[in-house]
Amino acid sequence: MVMNWKPNPFAILGLAMLSAPIIAQAKIYVSAEQAQKILFPNKQLTKAPILVTDDLQERMRLASSIRYPFQGDRIWKAADGSWLIIDEVVGKHEMITYAVGIAPNGSILGIEILEYVESYGYEVAEAHWRQQFAGKTVKDPIKLNQDIQNIGGATLSCKHLTDGVKRVLVFYDLALKAK
């Protein structure tokens, strides 16, 4: 099959700006439930929330470069000692929700991105900005544009996510390993 490219004539003239500026671009990839099936295809997981004490919070903060608190309510456990942890990384320009699957021996089984919300300026780091996205679903797109799927262009760096995964592993070491 041959390539078929239909340029947007307005883009060529430089007129193809979207009429309404997009405040935030959001990509919702998979739900927490789907992430469980992807990372643990044949395992039964049960929710195992952990109360994250101030002391634990502080120790995690010291061991990773992330300052905002870790939420302990999105943790699941399998009978064999595997864990699934969902966390977020919040950068200056983006918020990424991701799931980490941890094997009984503490090694990472896989990492799957659940959501990616991109914004411009510094508002992402503010708690009230993030709040509006908390608990959102695909059916509830507040100020989000999800129709735009194929964005070409400069490569985004995923280095923030690396910091996030480090924090999840610190949390596993401090709070889950012994359980």
Add this chain to the structure above:
Amino acid sequence: MIMRCQALLGTFVEISTNQDDSQALDKGFAAVKQIQDLMAFHCPLSELSQINRWAHQVPLKIHSWTAQVLRIAQEVHKQSNGLFNCGVGHRLVSAGLLPRHIHLSKCQLGGIEDVHFLDSELITSPKPLCLDLGGIAKGFAVDKAVESLMADGIKSGCVNAGGDLRVFGQSPRSIYIRNQIAPMELIDIGSLQNGAIATSSLYFANRDQQQSHIINPFAPDESEAHIHFSGSYSILANECVYADALTKVLALSSALNHPCLNHFSAQAIRIAA
């Protein structure tokens, strides 16, 4: 529409399709992961790091995919009269854009043209190398993921590695590019079916106050090596590996009708800032 995303190759890789086949998608991501393991400059144990460390001393047996990427890199190097050259890793290391794993010798480093194939998967080099495949491996990974998905019976879909993407099958997709002047806006540049598009722009480098990663291989020294430009350069091609590599030829030459593009049946798009 199933759309999944994993962090690979230092960026976010998305695979989307209409067929809910988790295993096929897993294998698509695994192909990208394998290219990361083979060709990451960041990883001291990658095959690329071994090449940079040893190729001037001993013949090295390399994976068929690494060999393929090196051959394509040489082909584009030749057709662009040397404008595309992966032998610029040391420039990116000096600028702090890549990690310093190996001691770079003071002697003259070679370029991609110095890689000699003793047989199809055995290479050597007369000079020490500091190759960085960052300008080509992402596109190659997109192609390998697409091949894997198609082999597993996925009829149509899209693989997007941080902005370098390929659409396959019957369904055309709208393609958006960031507007460099007003970054919260995206420009709908057209619709693509069965083809790839890659883009070079310094949008994120400028935003994050990083040095330009577009390197002129002919620059005599550090100070002239990093090329600055505004706007973005995109290349449309049948395969993403060529689209990815050719964006550097376009960004360095700013020639929308560079003969090299025609040779690879590629088209150029410039979005002015």
